[in-house]
Amino acid sequence: MTTQNIDLATLDEAAVQAQSEILAQLLREARPTLDVSPGTVIRQLVVNSSALFTELNENNLARLRSANSLLTATETPDTADASVVDQILSNHLVTRRAAKSSAGRVVIVLSQAITTPMSSSQKFTSLDGTVSFTVTDSFIGVTSVESVSSTGDRLITSRPGGLFGFVVDVVADVPGAAGDVRRGTRFVPAPRLAAFVDAYAESDFTQGVGQESTPELLARMELGIAAKAVSDRVSTVSLLQQNFPALQDVSLIGFGDSEMFRDRTNLFGESTGGKVDVYVRTRGTPLVTHAVKSAVLVSKSLKLWRLNFTRDEFPGMYRVESVLPKDSLAVGSFEVVSDTRSLDTSAIPGEFIPRIVSAAGGNYTRYQTAAVTFRDTLTDTTELFEGLSRQDYDIAVSTMPDLAELQTFVASRDRRAPGTDYAVRAAIPCFVSCGLVVYYRREYGVPDVEVIRDRVTDTVNAIKFSEPRLSVSLIVNTVHSVIGQNGYVDLPVDLRGALLLPGGSTVAVADTDALVIPEYPELGVSRRTVAFFLSREQVSIDLRPVTQWQT
């Protein structure tokens, strides 16, 4: 334990000397003729030893003192004692967040419909070998409904192309966000399965969280001491984080903030207070959910179809990422030609509805509705009827999860302060892409591009509200944390962002130094409300060896 030290050799020589000098001075004053200079018997045996033990006690007191402060205790993180850190945290009602493994479902594609048993140790490893998963239980793929008698029995169904498939649940072998693979990620089973053709992630894997780092804990201590109540900003955030542990970041916009436009509905257009917009980021990148949804034909000649989303379908959704024919294994999407957002603030039994007066004002809240029109170039509409003909499509929608639950939570009559009006909003998204050219020295080996990609995405997705920019230097530093001094990042870095404004328009931002969020306060857009999102797929890394002439 770091609070103990009886190693005399570690004491500060100057401090010991200072203690010794005080005692020597007293002896000199008592008898000026007494020799207490260094080397004398009394100095060596009495004065110095007393000084040594006194300083030892002082030293241990200082250690005790520092053990009461997380800041001091962790100034040398390598030697910080985890038990001391956890003790300090307990005084602030903060517990280190445990690591959690990512989980999801894997689709197993077979060439034949044959019974396929697998033990609870069956593994699936990504094609690049970076992450592996184990099934959550023993499963058996069965060929008939009659054979399904337990949760481990999974029905094998037919798939396009004369193939067959069934689904199993898996969990990442190593905790952390690295296991949050995207939909479609392909796997290799071990041991190999009979009639095996393919295995891929059915949808985005979620819930992977690494163990909380000390800097993260330091940032959270203020939340720990705060009352969990709708009170000042810190208390309110603390309440939300206690009840929604996955919540990554919160920004409260209130009276006097330029982004607060809901309280300016009076004659003078002046803010009147009483309203709060709660911008939330509930995960690193938006969750892309895949579903089957019915669309209605709106234009035969233009082959336009429309998807209508109620406020309860994908609450606060960002956008439709893809629309494809149902059960298609194709990649890409039909062209989305329009995305019109509206507002549904009709009563919800037992729930307070915040005052939102414009459709744009309702964007990214759980009260928005959407009509998304796309062009289906494959379906023959000759025999169909506009406004009547419907067809199912596979869609992928990006959202911040838990938005409706958060709104219900803050609007609850148990928590809402009288006279206040809280509206929860998903962080306004700035989708980032990043292109890097990284040079490395052959003699030190080839850097792991996947590790670089993971670190860069983690860094960007950890940027908090209020940080004014996504700086290129942040990315360069992150790359160097992987490659060390054995390479370099070529400048300029290709850094681009697409800011999806409430109201539907997109603003492109790009710079060689940093992405800076433009401000549109009338839409609530500022650095306090926008979050940078960077997915692994949007990080392109061109690894090049340093040639002789470059050295």
Added chain:
Amino acid sequence: MANVAPVFPNGDLDRPQLLAALPGSFWTELFSDKDITRALLSGLALTYQQAYSNFLEDFATLSRKTVPVWHRQLWMPIVLRDSEMNRSDASLPRYGDAITYGQAGVYYGVPLTREGLFVFPLETAGLQRITAITDGITSAKLALVNGVDFVFDAEAKALQLFANPFESEAVPDVRYDAEGLPVRELKLWAYCTDIDDDRLWRNFGYVLGLRFKSSTSYRRMINAVWDSHAAGASYAALKELAAAATGIPLVARRGTVELIARDTRSWHVVTDDVVYTYPATATPTVSPGDQLVPGDCPVSTLHVDDLAGGIPDDIEFPGLLLDRGFLGDGYQSALFFANKQVPLEYVGIDGASADVRFEVSGLAADVELWWERVRERGIDAGRTLADVLDTRQVRNGPPLPQHLPQQVNPFRIVAELMASNLVLVSLRAGEFGDGPGATALWTLRKVLPPHVACVTLIRLDARAERATLTDSASDSPAFGAGAEVADESFSVEEFMPVAYVVPDI
């Protein structure tokens, strides 16, 4: 108790006779070197006394309410060299000193020599204050007292003595420097020194992300924010935080004012229970016999108006300066709505509605934009400002000038709408104490519920100046010496209203 007080004797450890008796009569009566025994025991007691002081400090550090601002070192050796007297960087003139470069031997980068002032560098890390300086611990020929014989300038790390210590009875050592030249050194002892070891920040401030120079005001700020977080936002926490930032105390306990007294540096408001001390520049706002309750501010430095209870008739707020945080986008700067009666201007009838305006200060384009928007909103809503101000019982068509008030108060008109969620904090900068000051007012955002705003007014009281108007040019006043005989004189004593929203954190 956080520190061992500079009193003597401070317990048994300061009683040499008692300590000397501890080993038994042989050592105190028969042993030939019994003075050494006594010195040794006294010395050990002294080191324990320091340990005890440290222990008390650490004990007090357990609580944010009692954490010591500074560490106290009972005895600390210091060395003064005659070669450094008035010759080190500690003697350099600094910006803000009342001096003029190029005059009276004052030159940039040249140490300043003042008659009767002997300046030595003292660069002990964090040293803030020295109570006394002696040339011995138990007996001294030289004893200097803070404020009487010396002062220590912590910022300049300069010990300023009022007499040359090398001309005192203290005996300097002589050593020789690298070039073989003699250097006289005085080895002295600093008693009861206060050292800033960043204890407030390291133990509590970092949790809140609040970092200021160590002071009692900083500790109060930590406690105000902590209280707000732990117990919920409160008016008390808001006012305490504002008071702490400005470095003035609020009334802690209920009491009756017994006396108000002033010395050269401070005002003292004395109740039957507590003495509250304020800068001499402040103006007491209470009188003997007044009842004080916790949270009161008995001087003019700080005043807080929570408008949720209504706008007081006698509110002393010169007006509201509203920026785009309150007005929305499109404005280049802020608009000022004065708290005074101004004429209501009848612009005329535009279509089916009357158009009226009143005085709003700001950039002309911003003022025009604001009025345009007011008019558009009024027409859109079917009720313009003129309609709102219409005094008729029965309304038939747009109001005419005689149907409207002749004067309005712009401040009250705009403040009335936001009053339920608005707190006004008025401060006088010239009366601040030792707090971090106006730059720390951003912390108010930490204790405000987000649906509430705080507008802060900082009054910059200008120094009174006497101006003379000459009879030859009565429209161009001449200031200062050499002015002609005055026909009339006036004093300029104005304040500069500065109001702003607490910025984001």
